[in-house]
Amino acid sequence: MNKKYKRQTKAQAEEIVKILIDEYGGQEVGLHFDTPFQLAVALILAAQCTDERVNKTTPILFKKYPTPEKMMRADLEDIKKIVKPCGFYNNKALSIKETARMIVEDYNGRMPEDIDELQNLRGIGRKSANIIMLEGFGKCEGIAVDTHVGRISRKIGFSNKPAPTEIEKDLLKLLDRKYWVDLNHVLVLHGRQKCIANRPQCNECPISSLCKKND
Numbered sequence: 520m521n522k523k524y525k526r527q528t529k530a531q532a533e534e535i536v537k538i539l540i541d542e543y544g545g546q547e548v549g550l551h552f553d554t555p556f557q558l559a560v561a562l563i564l565a566a567q568c569t570d571e572r573v574n575k576t577t578p579i580l581f582k583k584y585p586t587p588e589k590m591m592r593a594d595l596e597d598i599k600k601i602v603k604p605c606g607f608y609n610n611k612a613l614s615i616k617e618t619a620r621m622i623v624e625d626y627n628g629r630m631p632e633d634i635d636e637l638q639n640l641r642g643i644g645r646k647s648a649n650i651i652m653l654e655g656f657g658k659c660e661g662i663a664v665d666t667h668v669g670r671i672s673r674k675i676g677f678s679n680k681p682a683p684t685e686i687e688k689d690l691l692k693l694l695d696r697k698y699w700v701d702l703n704h705v706l707v708l709h710g711r712q713k714c715i716a717n718r719p720q721c722n723e724c725p726i727s728s729l730c731k732k733n734d
Contacts, residue, residue: 556587
């Protein structure tokens with residue numbers, strides 16, 4: 520069961536985010552893509568896989584099948600062969616091919632530019648939909664909550680909720696919209712570089728004095 524820490528006030532939360540932005544700077548998604556569709560495919564492959572591995576795989580995949588139409592017509596076994604290094608390749612290949620089919624048949628070949636419709640695509644949840652809206656269409660409508668964001672948000676007092684959708688709601692209420700774009704990036708980097716699970720580098724943490732874990 521997750522330990523519940525005291526919640527930050529709005530002013531305290533904004534101070535923390537400003538410090539983290541200064542520390543890590545504005546970042547872009549680590550996945551390489553040319554179109555919103557390719558970003559969706561990369562996000563499907565990124566589940567339980569590193570961005571580095573995905574970025575080595577997608578150039579091969581997109582060279583053969585760059586569009587939803589070509590991906591839909593692709594041989595499933597060929598997709599599996601290409602994406603195998605990313606793990607869970609059977610399910611990921613099925614999700615990629617089905618997502619391509621839905622885009623072609625249900626959305627006239629164009630990626631839906633709506634956060635709810637994006638979640639209808641196979642393999643695309645709320646987190647991925649938020650990333651596609653922001654990085655693919657330049658629209659910030661929410662905050663992508665992955666494992667790092669959820670864990671750090673609970674530890675520093677941004678949310679006490681266990682579910683990503685509930686954590687996102689707390690973050691949207693707590694922070695002004697101007698911070699939404701950077702929040703996912705800086706919390707992910709903070710979780711990877713300083714607030715590492717099971718071995719946090721508290722002595723090197725720029726927000727250690729403000730962290731509710733240390734109250």
